Amino acid sequence: MRKVACIGAGMTLFRRRLKETPKELCWEATRMALDSAKLEMKDVDAVVTGSAPDAFDGVHQKGEYYADGCGGFRKPITRVFTGGGTAVFSPIAAWWHVASGLADIVLVVNEEKMSSCYPHPQSVFAHIWDPILDRPLQPNLVWIFAMEMNRYMTVHKIKKEDIARVAVKNKRNAVAHPAAQLADAKITVEDVLNSEMMAWPVQRLDISPPSDGASALVLASADAVKRLHVESPVWFDGVGWCIDSTMWTDRDLYFPEYLARASQMAYKQARIDQPRKQIDFAEPYDPFDYKELHHMEGLLLCNKGEAPKLTREGVTQRDGDLPTCPSGGLLGIGNPIAATMGIKVGELYWQLSGQAGKRQIPKEIHTGVTNAWGDLMQFSSVVVMRA
Amino acid sequence: MKAKVRAKPKGVAWAGEELSQKQIDRGSALQTRYRPEAKYSWAAGQAMSRFLEELQNGKLIARKCHACQRTLFPPRMFCEQCYRPTDEWVYVKDSGTIETFSVSYLDKDAKRITEPIFVGVVSVDGASPQMGMMHYFGEVTKETIRIGMKVKAVWKPPPERTGSVLDIRYWKPIPEGRR
Amino acid sequence: MRVAIVGIGMTPFRPSTPEFSWKELMYDAATRAYADAGVDPRKDVGSFVTCAEDYWEGFGIFDEFVPDQLGAAMRPTCTVSGDGIQGLAQGAMQIQSGLFDVVAVESHSKASDLLTYPHIVQHALDPILNKPLRGHPNYLAGLEMDAYLRASGLTARDCAAVIAKNRTNALRNPFAAYPSKLTADEADRSPPQFDPLRALDQAALADAGIVLVLASERKARRFAATPVWLRGFGWGTDSPNLEARDWTTAKYAEIAAAAAYKMAKVTKPERAFQVAEVDDRFSYKELEHLEAAGLSKKGETARRLKRGDFALNGGLAVNPSGGSLGCGYILDASGLHRVAEVALQLRGEAGSRQVDRARNGVAVSWRGIPTATGGVAVLGVGK
Numbered sequence: 001m002r003k004v005a006c007i008g009a010g011m012t013l014f015r016r017r018l019k020e021t022p023k024e025l026c027w028e029a030t031r032m033a034l035d036s037a038k039l040e041m042k043d044v045d046a047v048v049t050g051s052a053p054d055a056f057d058g059v060h061q062k063g064e065y066y067a068d069g070c071g072g073f074r075k076p077i078t079r080v081f082t083g084g085g086t087a088v089f090s091p092i093a094a095w096w097h098v099a100s101g102l103a104d105i106v107l108v109v110n111e112e113k114m115s116s117c118y119p120h121p122q123s124v125f126a127h128i129w130d131p132i133l134d135r136p137l138q139p140n141l142v143w144i145f146a147m148e149m150n151r152y153m154t155v156h157k158i159k160k161e162d163i164a165r166v167a168v169k170n171k172r173n174a175v176a177h178p179a180a181q182l183a184d185a186k187i188t189v190e191d192v193l194n195s196e197m198m199a200w201p202v203q204r205l206d207i208s209p210p211s212d213g214a215s216a217l218v219l220a221s222a223d224a225v226k227r228l229h230v231e232s233p234v235w236f237d238g239v240g241w242c243i244d245s246t247m248w249t250d251r252d253l254y255f256p257e258y259l260a261r262a263s264q265m266a267y268k269q270a271r272i273d274q275p276r277k278q279i280d281f282a283e284p285y286d287p288f289d290y291k292e293l294h295h296m297e298g299l300l301l302c303n304k305g306e307a308p309k310l311t312r313e314g315v316t317q318r319d320g321d322l323p324t325c326p327s328g329g330l331l332g333i334g335n336p337i338a339a340t341m342g343i344k345v346g347e348l349y350w351q352l353s354g355q356a357g358k359r360q361i362p363k364e365i366h367t368g369v370t371n372a373w374g375d376l377m378q379f380s381s382v383v384v385m386r387a
Numbered sequence: 388m389k390a391k392v393r394a395k396p397k398g399v400a401w402a403g404e405e406l407s408q409k410q411i412d413r414g415s416a417l418q419t420r421y422r423p424e425a426k427y428s429w430a431a432g433q434a435m436s437r438f439l440e441e442l443q444n445g446k447l448i449a450r451k452c453h454a455c456q457r458t459l460f461p462p463r464m465f466c467e468q469c470y471r472p473t474d475e476w477v478y479v480k481d482s483g484t485i486e487t488f489s490v491s492y493l494d495k496d497a498k499r500i501t502e503p504i505f506v507g508v509v510s511v512d513g514a515s516p517q518m519g520m521m522h523y524f525g526e527v528t529k530e531t532i533r534i535g536m537k538v539k540a541v542w543k544p545p546p547e548r549t550g551s552v553l554d555i556r557y558w559k560p561i562p563e564g565r566r
Numbered sequence: 567m568r569v570a571i572v573g574i575g576m577t578p579f580r581p582s583t584p585e586f587s588w589k590e591l592m593y594d595a596a597t598r599a600y601a602d603a604g605v606d607p608r609k610d611v612g613s614f615v616t617c618a619e620d621y622w623e624g625f626g627i628f629d630e631f632v633p634d635q636l637g638a639a640m641r642p643t644c645t646v647s648g649d650g651i652q653g654l655a656q657g658a659m660q661i662q663s664g665l666f667d668v669v670a671v672e673s674h675s676k677a678s679d680l681l682t683y684p685h686i687v688q689h690a691l692d693p694i695l696n697k698p699l700r701g702h703p704n705y706l707a708g709l710e711m712d713a714y715l716r717a718s719g720l721t722a723r724d725c726a727a728v729i730a731k732n733r734t735n736a737l738r739n740p741f742a743a744y745p746s747k748l749t750a751d752e753a754d755r756s757p758p759q760f761d762p763l764r765a766l767d768q769a770a771l772a773d774a775g776i777v778l779v780l781a782s783e784r785k786a787r788r789f790a791a792t793p794v795w796l797r798g799f800g801w802g803t804d805s806p807n808l809e810a811r812d813w814t815t816a817k818y819a820e821i822a823a824a825a826a827y828k829m830a831k832v833t834k835p836e837r838a839f840q841v842a843e844v845d846d847r848f849s850y851k852e853l854e855h856l857e858a859a860g861l862s863k864k865g866e867t868a869r870r871l872k873r874g875d876f877a878l879n880g881g882l883a884v885n886p887s888g889g890s891l892g893c894g895y896i897l898d899a900s901g902l903h904r905v906a907e908v909a910l911q912l913r914g915e916a917g918s919r920q921v922d923r924a925r926n927g928v929a930v931s932w933r934g935i936p937t938a939t940g941g942v943a944v945l946g947v948g949k
Contacts, residue, residue: 001664013403028402053626060621060689063647064937067806076801079647083627099663122497127626132435136553138495146489154534178401199491245467245639246631249508250518375630419694424685427624432587465593467634470608
């Protein structure tokens with residue numbers, strides 16, 4: 001297994017509506033990533049791209065359509081798509097291009113343009129449900145989160161305030177992120193608890209709304225890192241992914257078992273057997289505030305039901321013992337699905353290479369973990385990085 | 388751990404030009420509009436065809452796997468755990484337990500509604516534990532609905548059934564102890 | 567570290583499969599592959615890769631609907647929004663990276679569930695520059711056929727010979743949906759639809775499912791069947807912009823072939839293989855792909871075709887399966903179909919369509935209009 005490092009990253013702003021086309025968004029993120037790695041497109045051996053439903057951008061086989069924006073012109077380029085899990089999964093696909101020996105330098109570019117979709121990107125989510133079992137009930141996407149959040153809260157007797165704390169932490173953390181759409185230095189738990197009830201128990205400020213954006217990473221083999229004299233490579237030490245059965249109504253939603261499996265796969269490679277001790281910080285996927293807690297437990301960073309306690313005690317603040325979502329997360333920066341790679345794997349890279357600016361975690365850090373989550377409460381991808 | 392390279396050169400803005408809904412409505416942001424013609428008719432297949440037929444008969448049906456002994460609901464022709472074809476059809480009851488629920492003030496297009504929709508997952512009596520389906524709950528209020536509540540299906544009258552999960556109008560609470 | 571194909575599962579190609587849901591079709595293909603390989607997917611398969619596009623299936627995130635029928639519930643599984651050879655490459659790299667020893671790669675077409683196929687193909691066009699032109703997207707194949715024939719010196723009559731060869735080859739293939747004892751004259755008289763593209767130049771859609779089981783070198787020999795070595799693979803994309811593209815050469819096939827041949831150490835592709843399965847979604851594409859993949863030198867293709875070089879036992883059997891023209895076009899799964907057929911040939915399991923002494927073969931795929939993406943896989947048996 002060849003060693004693989006991240007040597008550059010880039011992303012665009014995340015906003016509800018951006019003027020740039022999907023190709024232009026890709027180009028901007030790619031250009032920034034290549035610049036940061038001091039490389040040109042001719043140095044890139046292969047490209048991987050990740051993007052979630054084609055229906056957002058409004059183009060079938062959209063990976064083909066925006067391939068040129070990613071530098072996929074006359075190169076091998078492949079798109080992978082695991083729903084929301086794509087943000088951390090496409091870097092894994094890029095990882096195996098290098099780890100297998102096929103390529104020395106691989107670009108991974110993730111893009112999402114949700115604003116193209118009318119009347120609202122939400123409508124696309126009507127089509128993620130089973131046509132016979134679920135769709136006739138005319139479900140709204142928020143129902144998924146509401147049902148999972150309710151089950152999680154009820155099984156562990158969690159108070160809504162403890163969940164709201166996550167939204168507050170992340171939206172405040174996001175003030176330090178240049179790309180943030182939803183940063184709010186002054187938001188409080190009361191603000192979250194008083195926000196509009198969407199589908200109980202989910203309220204407006206529990207959710208990260210749709211966004212446009214793109215992000216890119218440059219991955220390199222150990223040989224390339226040496227050859228290029230890369231100063232601060234950040235190594236992929238463990239990768240894992242797992243999907244649960246399609247039959248989501250058959251599972252107990254209080255705990256993401258598939259995430260635990262994916263984590264175990266990644267931790268085994270990274271030689272981590274005590275995650276809470278051996279991991280310095282985490283970027284769990286946080287499209288909703290309760291998801292950060294759900295995923296902390298799925299990442300085996302604490303016992304089931306314990307994540308709210310860690311949050312309440314300040315352990316997950318940027319200056320805490322286990323900084324969690326120091327980027328500001330999806331809640332603070334925005335949620336252009338696959339493009340959130342920039343605030344998950346991208347954040348791990350920027351933190352571990354000391355480039356996180358005002359977001360830089362004050363304590364010494366060497367090991368970080370991130371996950372993304374997708375499909376019908378079903379899939380997770382996990383990456384452990386070290387520097 | 389301080390690196391000499393910045394994420395982005397100082398003073399250079401991060402890329403992306405924000406647009407507002409107003410700019411789009413006023414036409415100051417140029418757009419191209421297109422509506423895809425995307426129509427599908429999915430073959431229901433063996434398992435779902437029988438499931439839908441039975442719904443029209445006012446019944447819920449499951450499949451049994453003799454290897455793991457699970458009674459699988461919704462029914463499927465292969466057991467995903469044992470990876471083998473399932474063995475027999477088995478009726479299950481139209482009563483169950485609320486595993487989780489939500490009280491929704493949004494419709495399918497994210498528009499606000501005043502009368503909430505009660506929806507969730509009901510695990511069905513007779514199937515293996517926690518095997519169930521998503522459906523509406525009725526004759527409940529925000530205060531009365533809870534996880535663990537025992538419920539029973541309220542069916543549409545036979546002439547109104549079409550072979551759909553909507554042949555059940557909703558699931559309503561039943562007093563504890565009755566099935 | 568080498569990777570081998572140790573299991574092949576293919577369902578019969580049919581114009582429609584109303585009795586099966588897409589899940590049941592996938593289950594059928596997977597069951598056959600696992601039985602062929604002698605594996606229990608719950609124990610012996612490490613990872614699962616599916617090649618699919620949302621809009622072919624009619625779902626917002628098709629990835630959700632794949633695991634159970636492949637034996638992949640609670641296992642590493644992913645979707646490649648690409649064609650079969652791109653998926654195959656991901657599976658091979660997963661093995662070569664050391665993560666797994668056995669990976670299953672799946673792709674299928676349930677085109678019969680899709681009521682508005684031409685509209686979906688149109689939906690892949692550039693929204694600003696091309697979509698407004700409307701029209702059935704196969705006009706793009708008509709344009710390309712015209713450009714290619716002018717540049718290559720090949721003729722519509724040559725394309726008709728391809729149609730006849732493939733439809734007739736399909737008579738020997740029990741899996742094929744559209745076998746027909748067609749002559750080149752009959753095919754030539756087919757009415758033009760997107761002139762010069764005629765009705766019969768276009769492969770008809772079919773439903774089918776294909777699963778391949780891949781294994782690492784160290785595990786490959788434990789399986790029952792002769793391992794078919796994946797000696798090389800490659801894929802590539804030319805410009806997605808119709809206006810900026812080379813219309814006379816399948817550039818993606820050149821790029822993919824160069825990468826695959828380099829890996830496989832093939833220096834003279836026109837002599838290296840006994841069998842080639844080459845995308846023929848449109849008849850002219852077979853000829854274009856033969857040239858782009860270096861299997862036939864430009865300027866020689868017409869002569870070789872007429873001489874019968876590409877017939878079943880003409881020296882380089884091209885599409886002995888019948889190709890997409892004879893079997894049916896199964897969308898992005900057609901790339902995996904090409905590979906599966908080569909693998910069956912190399913194992914000596916191709917029945918009455920068997921090519922004598924087939925030891926080395928090549929598969930060339932294309933993702934169809936309006937893409938400029940395809941893959942190449944080089945397969946061989948023996949050492």
